[in-house]
Amino acid sequence: MNTQNQYLKAIYLVQQQADGPASTGKVAEALDVSPASANEMIGKLEAAGLADHEKYKGVDLTDEGIRRARDALQTYCIIERFLVEVLEVEEFRAEARQLESVIDETVGDRLDTIIDRDPACPDCFEAEADVCDHLVDDLDIDLEMGSEAAD
Amino acid sequence: MSLSYPVASDHQLARLLQIGMVLEEVVEARAHKHNESLDDEQDTDIEALLRDAAEESAGHRASLESLVDELEGDPVAYEEIEQLVAARYEADTDTDGVLYDQLANEETAYKFYDDLIEAIEGSDVRFSIDRGRLLDTLREIRDDEAAGVEDVTRLMEARS
Numbered sequence: 001m002n003t004q005n006q007y008l009k010a011i012y013l014v015q016q017q018a019d020g021p022a023s024t025g026k027v028a029e030a031l032d033v034s035p036a037s038a039n040e041m042i043g044k045l046e047a048a049g050l051a052d053h054e055k056y057k058g059v060d061l062t063d064e065g066i067r068r069a070r071d072a073l074q075t076y077c078i079i080e081r082f083l084v085e086v087l088e089v090e091e092f093r094a095e096a097r098q099l100e101s102v103i104d105e106t107v108g109d110r111l112d113t114i115i116d117r118d119p120a121c122p123d124c125f126e127a128e129a130d131v132c133d134h135l136v137d138d139l140d141i142d143l144e145m146g147s148e149a150a151d
Numbered sequence: 152m153s154l155s156y157p158v159a160s161d162h163q164l165a166r167l168l169q170i171g172m173v174l175e176e177v178v179e180a181r182a183h184k185h186n187e188s189l190d191d192e193q194d195t196d197i198e199a200l201l202r203d204a205a206e207e208s209a210g211h212r213a214s215l216e217s218l219v220d221e222l223e224g225d226p227v228a229y230e231e232i233e234q235l236v237a238a239r240y241e242a243d244t245d246t247d248g249v250l251y252d253q254l255a256n257e258e259t260a261y262k263f264y265d266d267l268i269e270a271i272e273g274s275d276v277r278f279s280i281d282r283g284r285l286l287d288t289l290r291e292i293r294d295d296e297a298a299g300v301e302d303v304t305r306l307m308e309a310r311s
Contacts, residue, residue, distance in 0.1 A: 010230075099166065107174070107266075109259070110255070111174075113236070
């Protein structure tokens with residue numbers, strides 16, 4: 001997943017949590033980058049027709065931006081579930097974050113052929129916990145504690 | 152969530168090589184399943200293509216496994232992936248479907264190795280295995296995948 005898609009995914013999730021435009025500060029915080037870097041990329045997304053940015057209000061994804069963000073989020077769900085089901089990785093959230101910039105949609109689609117995923121993805125994604133809600137159920141993850149306990 | 156910089160450790164490298172192994176095992180297992188499903192069609196060109204793809208993937212898998220082993224990672228058992236592929240395999244109804252799937256396999260593998268090579272080249276981490284040998288192995292596999300894309304495309308064009 002390239003940097004642009006990682007931004008789209010972050011804005012999409014921040015917008016969901018805010019139920020409105022995403023503030024640049026929140027987007028920067030979500031991605032652990034400086035507000036200046038976030039501003040620069042948001043400008044690029046706007047130029048590409050993927051987002052609308054209004055000063056003092058925040059950033060809104062366009063329809064195309066939302067489509068790309070949802071694809072990126074789905075790939076992320078696939079990576080998380082693949083790590084759990086196939087490679088039996090306990091710290092799958094941390095590892096998914098490390099891997100997402102190398103695993104793009106094409107590769108995600110192929111990994112998807114061997115996992116058992118609910119077609120509701122990516123609507124199942126719990127933004128705050130950074131995890132697919134179905135995985136939370138399957139693995140009995142304690143979201144309050146943020147711990148991961150595979151069956 | 153953060154913008155991560157991949158391949159920052161032996162552990163991450165081993166994990167990515169494991170994913171490469173899985174992709175190779177998926178190619179190998181699907182090629183065998185395709186050949187089974189096309190048993191009645193007696194298409195020697197496609198049978199040969201699938202046989203070669205499976206053999207090549209087995210070779211790539213062995214190379215990756217040896218790197219994963221040096222990094223003290225666990226191999227991914229072929230039998231396990233074969234079962235997962237079989238559980239969700241839907242037989243393609245015709246040879247076109249098989250060729251498209253094979254093309255997707257080769258293109259996906261090429262993209263994965265290309266991205267992985269770029270990520271390793273962009274990392275200044277010292278791995279416990281020789282970087283030159285690692286990159287040579289991955290570039291060789293990537294070149295095979297590129298040749299595979301050409302082979303499938305040629306066969307598809309000859310049939311159109």
